Amino acid sequence: MSVLEKITTYTNAYLRLAEVEDYPGAHNGLQIENSGGVKRVLAAVDAGLPVFKKAAALGSSSLLVVHHGLFWQGVQPVTGVWREKLRLAREADMALYAAHLPLDAHSVVGNNVLLAKALGLRGRKSFLGFGCVGTFSESLETLTRRIQRATERVPQVCAAGPSRPRCVGIITGGAGDMVEKAALAGVDTFVTGEGPQWSWVRAEEMGINVIYAGHYATETFGVKALAAHLAAKFHLPWKFIAHNIPL
Numbered sequence: 001m002s003v004l005e006k007i008t009t010y011t012n013a014y015l016r017l018a019e020v021e022d023y024p025g026a027h028n029g030l031q032i033e034n035s036g037g038v039k040r041v042l043a044a045v046d047a048g049l050p051v052f053k054k055a056a057a058l059g060s061s062s063l064l065v066v067h068h069g070l071f072w073q074g075v076q077p078v079t080g081v082w083r084e085k086l087r088l089a090r091e092a093d094m095a096l097y098a099a100h101l102p103l104d105a106h107s108v109v110g111n112n113v114l115l116a117k118a119l120g121l122r123g124r125k126s127f128l129g130f131g132c133v134g135t136f137s138e139s140l141e142t143l144t145r146r147i148q149r150a151t152e153r154v155p156q157v158c159a160a161g162p163s164r165p166r167c168v169g170i171i172t173g174g175a176g177d178m179v180e181k182a183a184l185a186g187v188d189t190f191v192t193g194e195g196p197q198w199s200w201v202r203a204e205e206m207g208i209n210v211i212y213a214g215h216y217a218t219e220t221f222g223v224k225a226l227a228a229h230l231a232a233k234f235h236l237p238w239k240f241i242a243h244n245i246p247l
Contacts, residue, residue: 177196
């Protein structure tokens with residue numbers, strides 16, 4: 001069994017890929033195979049062309065772990081950007097592994113639980129399937145400052161709920177359209193990455209705070225933690241490839 005096969009087999013089980021339902025285009029797991037050798041683990045939020053270029057420049061035989069993989073729009077012709085990504089991966093002997101909702105939901109290296117820990121939420125438990133909910137004992141202003149510090153981004157705040165939150169639910173990424181579900185689940189403050197315009201209006205109507213902390217910014221936690229975990233497990237170096245998207 002090659003190093004890549006060992007890492008992939010372990011990661012599939014560690015993230016429970018077979019147990020977590022996801023969007024059809026997510027295709028969690030190994031998306032691009034290389035020759036089998038792995039010299040380093042790289043982490044990034046998105047499998048975009050700029051990330052591929054940065055990863056390829058770091059040397060051959062990397063395993064690039066991303067949250068948002070390649071196949072969201074289904075079958076596409078291998079032309080233009082698609083052809084360029086595959087060329088870069090082949091020439092750098094680079095493998096690509098994607099983990100979307102299984103990484104969001106993971107109890108140790110998941111985006112949601114790690115952001116909840118960074119914010120100091122207590123009594124953390126699962127929220128609406130793959131999020132995280134916990135209690136908070138300070139002001140909304142303090143919570144907002146902690147979010148800014150954790151994400152390195154100034155969040156947008158719909159302060160339609162209590163000035164001192166007690167129950168904070170987190171679903172990272174683009175979960176703003178779940179604001180009503182969050183309110184009905186009993187939270188007074190909902191933290192997500194981004195949402196549609198109407199989600200702000202609905203938050204005001206439901207009487208809860210919603211903090212939009214950035215889709216990219218709220219989803220750097222999981223890939224970093226997973227890459228660090230794999231690097232330690234398989235005695236490899238790792239590096240995060242930053243390509244900030246201010247949304």
